[in-house]
Amino acid sequence: MNFFKKLFSRKKNIESNEIPEESVKHRGDVNFNDPEQRSRYIMDCLEQMEIGTREVEILTGEYQLVTEYLTDTEEIDALPDEQHARLEEVASQLAGYESEIRHYRDKKNRMSDIDYYTLRSHEGEVEEGIRKLREGEKYAVKIKKDLRRLDGERQANEFRRQELKKAKANYKGMVGIFVVAYIFCMLLLLFLQYVVGMSVFIGYILATAVMAIACAVSAIRYIDSDKEQSGAQNTINKLIKLQNTVKIRYVNNRKLLEYMYLKYHVESAEKLEKLWKLYQQEKEERRQFIEAEARNEYCTKQLISMLTSFRIKYPDRWIFQTSAIVDKREMVEVRHELILRRQAIREQMEHNKKLADDARDEIAEVSQEYPEYAKEILDMVDSTKRAAD
Secondary structure, X not given: OHHHHHOOHHHOOHHHHOOOOOOOOOHHHOOOOOHHHHHHHHHHHHHHHHHHXXXXXXXXXXXXXXXXXXXXXXXXXXXXXXXXXXXXXXXHHHHHHHHHHHHHHHOOOOOOHHHHHHHHHOOOOHHHHHHHHHHHHHHHHHHHHHHHHHHHHHHHHHHHHHHHHHHHHHHHHHHXXXXXXXXXXXXXHHHHHHHHOOOOHHHHXXXXXXXXXXXXXXXXXXXXXXXXXXXXXXXXXXXXXXXXXXXXXXXXXXXXXXXXXXXXXXXXXXXXXXXXXXXXXXXXXXXXXXXXXXXXXXXXXXXXXXXXXXXXXXXXXXXXXXXXXXXXXXXXXXXHHHHHHXXXXXXXXXXXXXXXXXXHHHHHHXXXXXXXXXXXXXXXXXXXXXXXX
């Protein structure tokens, strides 16, 4: 029913243009000997005539239009069964295609045109791109783990190197302590030998032996620590070199991922895979939409052509009212609304015609009642007509 409301969009609210019954002042309230009051009164009457006449002209065209629409409904109803069946078939097909088109246009969460045309331009590469992104992302995780492991090993070796450095310093200190202790022992033995007169030969041998053993052990420990420290430093250097190599791989992999993210306008392989699935669905829906539009256009032309051949005056109006062609109850409602609308227009025409006639009669009566102003009133009427023309 909304279609036939649109048919009258040029005159959506006729009632709003109604002219009040008492639009002209009562003659008894006017002093016709006063030029200003007399002129204003006549101009009010002329304006009422003009408005009423203009509204009648507009409404006449509207009335004719509604009448022609009604005639079209009667022509469609009067079609032979075979022709009406063909018309119903085409109208039903057209309604179906329009429904498909509306369904596609009203669909929510559709794929954006940017994403759609991005994937369309790389359609043959997307699946390979998903695979590369997944591998790249897995590789990035593995590289991060390797970097953390290497960093942990480097820190452990650095800690061990520092410990060995301290151990070497301790061994040096211990040798110094042994030397001082040995000298002290020698001095004590000399004192005992030459001052006290004791025999300290065995003491010399024991002190020298202990000194030699202690220094030898310290030297051996120092040499072992130095070798281990050098080994730790070499390990650290190797780990740093390996870290640098892994970092280069990580940076290269990261740049490749960033390029592919930029290429497909995504943030991850998972996002690209979801978009790819949406794209495949969207591609099929767009194909169906294009086909539905093409079939809709063909059926529209076919329907207009058939209606034209059936002497329908406004065939293009029915492409939006196919339900009335298919369903007789809808057609009855359409016709009923048109009849009511035509009746309302006719009443409005009669109302405006009466207002114009009343104003015209009023001017004629004033001219007869005040003949001394008849020429002036006639000039005002002629002036108004010329202005209207």
